[in-house]
Amino acid sequence: MHRTDVCPVPAQGPTLSEPGTVQTCAEHCPECFRSGLFFDPENAFGRCKQWPAPQGRACRRFIAEEAAASGAKCVLTHNPTWIIDPIDGTCNFVHRFPTVAVSIGFAVRQELEFGVIYHCTEERLYTGRRGGGAFCNGQRLRVSGETDLSKALVLTEIGPKRDPATLKLFLSNMERLLHAKAHGVRVIGSSTLALCHLASGAADAYYQFGLHCWDLAAATVIIREAGGIVIDTSGGPLDLMACRVVAASTREMAMLIAQALQTINYGRDDEK
Structure with a gap:
């Protein structure tokens, strides 16, 4: 994918809660994949989140695969932290094997609070929030309960x-x-x-x-x-x-x- 200044996430929009922000980004990421755009997660989050104040931005951190590949340290602090993989299943993506996802999690005080995973080819949006249940396209998820x-x-x-x-x-x-x-x-x-x-x-x-x-x-x-x-x-x-x-x-x-x-x-x- 080539780098471009074009980003499908709107530059302006309604102020979103943290879960709303993560869901909005997950829904826009596949547009990058389909059109061959480069996805910069931090830029996308900045565009879809109206930060309440300059000091608010400073307290939020990002841990992402692409940043780590560039030498950034992966340190989980007590600050609110986005943990992002913009393409999970990279080899699948390269070979057009249809098992590719966007994964975005959020942690506060080193506790995982919520996560969104978007199955790009099947348009399935998996969501989970601590204490709020897990869903796929709005349908409640439950594990099998198998013990054998x-x-x-x-x-x-x-x-x-x-x-x-x-x-x-x-x-x-x-x-x-x-x-x-x-x-x-x-x-x-x-x-x-x-x-x-x-x-x-x-x-x-x-x-x-x-x-x-x-x-x-x-x-x-x-x-x-x-x-x-x-x-x-x-x-x-x-x-x-x-x-x-x-x-x-x-x-x-x-x-x-x-x-x-x-x-x-x-x-x-x-x-x-």
């Missing part, structure tokens, strides 16, 4: 490393779950959409080593509000910056998967 691994569809992603040792561990983890009688293991090329499938009940669990905070932030809120569980691969509480996760429809399922996995070390987002 032999009846579970488990989703995962390969991760960015391709060295022989890492690939061996990745395949070993899949083998361990299949030996434990998981009904199936699938890779779809988009961690955010895989997590949305979990929230909707189409899948029962998800695990990955090597995903980033911008892949996980919005989806975590959606899954929790749909009744699911999101934890660290160690079985402990989720660490958003640890580049690893197990999510499932029930705690029993999450622990079964966590106990079966061998750790693949990808470091931490806040140490890169």
